[in-house]
Amino acid sequence: MTADPDSGLRTRLVDAGVALVAAEGAQALTLREIARRAGVSHGAPRRYFPTHLELLSAIAGRGFADLADRVRAALDGAGPDPRERVTALARTYLAFALDNAGMYELMFRHDLLESGHLGLRDTSLPLFGLLTELTGRIRPEADARRVAGALWANLHGIAQLWRWGSLQLATGADDFTPLLDAALLAHLGPAGAR
Known part of the structure; x- marks a missing residue:
C-alpha cells in the first residue's frame, strides 16, 4: 500500500508551521513562510488547506x-x-x-x-x-x-x-x-x- 502524497504534504505543511511557531511565534505563521519552510510553492498550502484558518487550526x-x-x-x-x-x-x-x-x-x-x-x-x-x-x-x-x-x-x-x-x-x-x-x-x- 503506497502512502497518500496529499497526506504527506499536509503533514509537512503542519510540521513546518509547528516548527515556525516554536521558533518565531504565532505572528510568523503566514502561508508564504509556512510554504517556504515546507519547500513548496506559496500557493501549495491552499490546495490542502483552503483557508489560512484551516492551516492554523x-x-x-x-x-x-x-x-x-x-x-x-x-x-x-x-x-x-x-x-x-x-x-x-x-x-x-x-x-x-x-x-x-x-x-x-x-x-x-x-x-x-x-x-x-x-x-x-x-x-x-x-x-x-x-x-x-x-x-x-x-x-x-x-x-x-x-x-x-x-x-x-x-x-x-x-x-x-x-x-x-x-x-x-x-x-x-x-x-x-x-x-x-x-x-x-x-x-x-x-x-x-x-
Whole structure:
C-alpha cells in the first residue's frame, strides 16, 4: 500500500508551521513562510488547506494534542487524590504555556476556536472536562463547571502575566509555584477540607 502524497504534504505543511511557531511565534505563521519552510510553492498550502484558518487550526490541533499527552503523563505520575491530580494538571498547563508561548497563543485564538475547523473546540474541551470532573470531586457542594472555569481563567492569567513579566515585577516571585498554590487554594479551598 503506497502512502497518500496529499497526506504527506499536509503533514509537512503542519510540521513546518509547528516548527515556525516554536521558533518565531504565532505572528510568523503566514502561508508564504509556512510554504517556504515546507519547500513548496506559496500557493501549495491552499490546495490542502483552503483557508489560512484551516492551516492554523491544524497547527493548533498539534498543540492541543501535545498538551493532552503531557497532562496524561503528569496524571500517570500523580496519585488518586483529586487535588493532587488537579495540581499536576495545573502545573503541566502552566509549564506548557510558558515553554511553548507561540503555540499556546495560537491554541487559544478565539477565531480558530470559533471557526469549527478540524473540530478544534472539540479537541480543547476534554481537558476542561477533566478539570471539571476533578473539581467536582474536590468541591461537591459547588457548581464544578463554574469553579473549574474560574480556575482555568486564573491559570490562563498567570501564564499570560508571567510571560509578560508582570507577575514577577508585582510579586517579586521568581517561580510561578506560589501563585499556582494561591490559585488552587482560592478555588478549591484548603487541602483536606470537606
